[in-house]
Amino acid sequence: MSANEDQIKFWNEKAGREWVALQERMDANLSGTYAAVMAFAAAQVCEHVLDIGCGTGTTSLALADAVGLRGKVTGADISRPMLELARRRAQDRANVSFIEADASTHHFTPQSDLLFSRFGVMFFDDPAGAFANLRTALKPGGRLAFICWCTALENRWASAPLAAARPFLPEQPPTDPLAPGPFAFADLDRIRTILDGAGFQDIHIEKQHGVMAMGPDSAVIAAQTLQIGPLSRAVGEVDAPTRARIVERVSSALEEFRTPEGEIAPPTACWLVGARA
Numbered sequence: 001m002s003a004n005e006d007q008i009k010f011w012n013e014k015a016g017r018e019w020v021a022l023q024e025r026m027d028a029n030l031s032g033t034y035a036a037v038m039a040f041a042a043a044q045v046c047e048h049v050l051d052i053g054c055g056t057g058t059t060s061l062a063l064a065d066a067v068g069l070r071g072k073v074t075g076a077d078i079s080r081p082m083l084e085l086a087r088r089r090a091q092d093r094a095n096v097s098f099i100e101a102d103a104s105t106h107h108f109t110p111q112s113d114l115l116f117s118r119f120g121v122m123f124f125d126d127p128a129g130a131f132a133n134l135r136t137a138l139k140p141g142g143r144l145a146f147i148c149w150c151t152a153l154e155n156r157w158a159s160a161p162l163a164a165a166r167p168f169l170p171e172q173p174p175t176d177p178l179a180p181g182p183f184a185f186a187d188l189d190r191i192r193t194i195l196d197g198a199g200f201q202d203i204h205i206e207k208q209h210g211v212m213a214m215g216p217d218s219a220v221i222a223a224q225t226l227q228i229g230p231l232s233r234a235v236g237e238v239d240a241p242t243r244a245r246i247v248e249r250v251s252s253a254l255e256e257f258r259t260p261e262g263e264i265a266p267p268t269a270c271w272l273v274g275a276r277a
Contacts (some may be wrong), residue, residue, distance in 0.1 A: 005101050007123045007180055008078045023056045023085060025224065030078060031120070032210035033147055033270055034059070036051035037118050040206070040272045041145035043067055047113040047140075050137050051075040052103045052146075053120015057086030057096075063116060074112075077120070077243070083182040100190040104130030109139035117146035121157040131198035138277035145274050148185040150207070152230070154269035156257065157212040158182070161225045162234060164253035165246045170236045182230065191273055200275035208272050211265040214254070219266055222250035258260045 019026060027034070038059070040150040043066035051060045054075030064073045077083050083098050090096045099106075104124045124130035138144070153157045164185055178184060185191050188205060193269055196205050214221045225231045226243060235246065257266040 004104060004123070004180075007125075008102065011077075011079035012081065015228060015232075016081040018232070019079075020081050020085050022224060022228060023058075026056075026228075027058050029212050029214055031213060033208070033212075033268060034062075034118060036208045036210065037116075037145065037147035037268070037272060038062060038066075040147070041073065041114060041116050043071075043116070046070045048111055049073045049114045049116055050108075050112040050134075051120075052115065052117040052134065053077055053123075054086060055079065055082045055097065055120070057089045057098070058071045059116065059118050060086065060098070061090060061093065062097050064090075064093055065251045067095065069095055069097055074099060075098075076103050076106065078102055078147070104128060104133055106133070108133070110136060110139050110142075112137045113139060113142050115142065115146075116131050119147060119149070119182070121146050122148050122182060124182045125180055127184070127194050128197050131194055131200070135199050135277050140277060141273065142277045144195075144276070145272075147208070147270050147272055148191075149182050150269040150271060151186040152183050154267070155183075155212075156266035157214065157268065158230045159185055160253050160256070160266060161222070161229075161250045164249045165231055165235065166251070167244050168238065168242050169234050170238070172234060175192050185271065188271065191271065195273075195275050200277065203273075203275045205274070206272040208268075208270045210268045210270075212268050214257075214264040214266070216231040216264065218251040218258070219247065221254055221264055222247045225250055 043063050045068045047067045049063045054060045060075035073096040142204050
């Protein structure tokens with residue numbers, strides 16, 4: 001099996017298709033973390049940016065706005081369905097392009113001033129090797145900026161639906177906290193060790209607390225947790241009545257996070273990570 005083959009398969013099948021279908025909702029959910037990492041990265045006019053795990057192109061388009069017409073943004077992702085949407089969204093933009101590539105092994109040349117990622121770097125089978133490879137994309141002194149999730153328990157958008165659904169789920173294998181997945185970089189020391197081993201310098205990490213603005217309808221949100229996210233992976237092929245019970249139970253659990261304004265907004269916790277080549 002080649003590196004990241006499981007992730008390539010996953011993001012080119014159900015996960016990629018579901019994300020495309022829910023793109024507007026997903027962008028709304030991640031609006032707070034999006035704003036935080038964009039400010040942290042601080043892309044500048046005329047810079048060349050490599051956007052790792054660019055998905056449907058939301059961050060790539062924003063980075064293209066930041067660098068201007070004399071700058072350039074290249075979005076890289078392994079998901080063909082997501083890249084197809086990204087290219088449609090960017091079809092009139094001269095300063096942004098996309099490549100279908102596994103960033104852990106793709107041959108890069110040192111052309112980028114900024115290596116950026118919003119939740120796109122936690123899925124490598126060999127993260128140390130992947131970041132060593134990514135460093136080859138940076139010019140001397142170029143910088144790295146990404147955001148990743150802290151622990152699942154601190155991110156109730158993920159842990160609360162899983163806890164509510166657990167009585168109805170198939171037996172779950174033991175969880176490896178270091179396995180590729182959304183919370184693989186929850187350990188701050190692990191991030192530092194990986195980046196240091198890959199040759200990055202001036203590593204600095206900040207914690208960012210926020211909320212995930214999931215919308216007003218807890219039943220709709222509960223159904224979406226079965227389409228994409230940690231619960232969608234855990235649920236397997238349960239029958240329709242069981243899925244309906246899960247939606248009901250998750251919908252009830254999400255009410256804990258309803259704001260006075262009527263929004264379901266569970267807390268989030270992320271690491272903002274920066275370094276230099």
